[in-house]
Amino acid sequence: MNISFSLRKKKVNRSFFGNFSMFAFLAIVGAFMALPLVYAINAAFKPLDEIFIFPPTLFVRNPTLINFIDLASLLGNSWVPFTRYIFNTVFITGMGVVGHVLLASAAAFPLAKYHFPGKKIMFTIVVLALMFAPQVTAIPNYMIMSRLGMVDTYWAVIVPAFAFPLGLYLMKQFMEQIPDALIEASRIDGASDYRIFWQVVMPNVKPAWMTLIILLFQLLWGTDGNGFIYSEELKTLHFATNQIIQGGIARAGVGAAVALILMSVPITLFVFSQSRIIETMATSGMKD
């Protein structure tokens, strides 16, 4: 009964024609969104003669793994082993994600749940930081990095990612909806503020962790080192493969193979965490 009831409710104020044209529109634009990804996936499995066929095709006819083999051998020619580039990307992303989730949560908790002098100004500055892109600060950042001796190390990419403002903002908004009573009760039970953070609040904001993780993934997984990394053995997968793709037209298949590898990880991650991310985003609004 419940189901039929809710189905009927959905139909309120919805005309058939309206529905039809809306969803047709959605389907067309959806196809446009998906097309490049579908093309990349197919091209990754195309043999060279199929990539350069006229008229071009979207879907692969004789799938092959030759592009992946070529990729491995191309990267094998470089004096740094292929796995090193993968390690670099995974290390930068992993460290950045863990550090950011910990630091941003620790900072978000007091901002969300305590009243203390300076709270308002700190949060205002974080919100202001959402309003400009990181490119603005690239030059002074380089000077600071070189002063700290972090140029050409992983840390030049990892450490600034710890203090990514969007993550703190979303975490703080999400933490605000944790009932004060829960925190109050633990305090009466004698838990210290640090303990409340670690054992009461953190387990309750798991959806927000997932959101921060995916945002940091977006930031770090495809990074080329932001101009800070130039030692061959420290370069990321994205950086190294770009050098290959620049090699010319015959590398198109290899490029598609790289694209497939690069995109599959964050997309898979999102598939499994979608509902939790949406839950976090529900609290993302800006109140004044």
Place this chain on the structure above:
Amino acid sequence: MSEVAIKDITPGKAEMGKTRRPQSWWSLKKEAMKANKHAYVMLAPYMLLFGLFTVLPVVMSVLISFTYFNMLEFPRFIGWQNYSRLFLEDDIFLIAVKNTLLFAAITGPLSYVACFVFAWIINDLRPKLRAFMTLVFYAPSISGNIYFIWQMIFSGDRYGIANGFLIRWGILLEPIQWLKTEIYILAIIILVQLWLSLGTGFLAFIAGLQTVDKTLYEAGAVDGIKNRWQELWYITLPSMKPQLMFGAVIQLTTSFAVADVSIYLAGFPSVNYAAETIVTHLMDFGTIRFEMGFASAIATVLFTLMVGTNLIVQRMLRKVGG
């Protein structure tokens, strides 16, 4: 008791004072700070890094913009010279500003509306389909900077997908050098930028739509709301104001920072600077010519432009729906 209170308001005693008495503003603050020591401890690591890599660079950028600085000699104060040179002598900067504003004026509002419209249509779907369509629209923005795929699509020979299909359908006779022709470059960058733009803002809207109180729609139907458009205007949009404001910040900020796509697709520098943006101009002076003072002036202009526009838009959105 109050007698005692009036006599001493030394901060030292005020700190321990559990007794209610008039205190100076500062001693009150101090007391609050002491009581919340743990809050500062928890904030410290993040705020230290945030200050170091976000706040300090903005301040430095503003200061350096008033100097001549080449990374070798000590910066020399030159007043407004960088700015006057930027606006009066640097023709390419004006092209960059024009392109940036064009990108921002098109991709900003368009991507914002697109984020909302698609989130809104998707919200009407059944949950499984909704999750799938969310993935389809969101996937480009998280797929790890793979916009070089577009380079293959718009490749200038007949094997590029765009040329290939257009020739096969008889619309074109000759392949077009898409990324080498000024008039197409801007359009293609805008297209790719839009493709990439359904990101965090889009998710915020999807989430916001799901939190709108369902009973409001029923009440609205009773009160005479006739179609989906009225429903959207009178119920959905006002209920989502906080998410709408958040989404605006995210979309606007990215729309001003177009650079990576431009560099990848159009090259750096692009043909006749057709795809030069403020950010690529900044990179030119900052990372190639090492004119740090001048580059910082560019960065400061960009910063002002981004934050200023955001604050104005926030003010406007606050008024929507009363």
